[in-house]
Amino acid sequence: IGKRARTFSDVRANVTGAIVDILTNASAVRNFANTCYEKKIHERVSEKEQKADKKRILTLVQIENYRRLSLVLLGSGMFIALLLGWQAQMVTIGQMTTIMGQTMMMVGAAWMMGWGI
Known part of the structure; x- marks a missing residue:
């Protein structure tokens, strides 16, 4: 029984190894097969992100300018x-300097x- 079990175990390990190799190779081939397609998608997404980032920076600059x-x-x-208050003698020079200083x-x-950024 020990020899049969060992033989069965070896055969099962070989079959499992072959299946894993096939699936791994299929995954690797799939990764390299769509390189051009993936590159186009990446460029499109990157361009969209760059436009959004430029718009965000422009908005922040506009907000800073308004502030x-x-x-x-x-x-x-x-x-x-x-x-005007000083000309109308409603504000003294001391009050004027204090308020302008503050x-x-x-x-x-x-x-x-x-503030706000």
């Missing part, structure tokens, strides 16, 4: 409002921190 413009407009608007500090902090 900076709003900070400049805030500082300029505050300065003009204070000048405005410039706030604009500078917002500029450095990059």
Whole structure:
């Protein structure tokens, strides 16, 4: 019985090995057979991702430009409002310098921190 079992085991191992080799080779052949097709798909997907990335970067640049413009407009608007208030004698020079100092500090902090980005 020991010799028969060993022979049966060897035959079974050889058949299993042959099946595994066939499946492995079929997988390898399949991988190399579609190289051109896979390359086209990869190029198409890569191009789509590059377009999306360019659009995202452009959007971020536009948002940053609007943020900076709003900070400049805030500082300029505050300065003009204070000048008009000073001309109408509603604001003193001390109040004007304090408010402009705080405005410039706030604009500078917002500029450095990059609010919203």
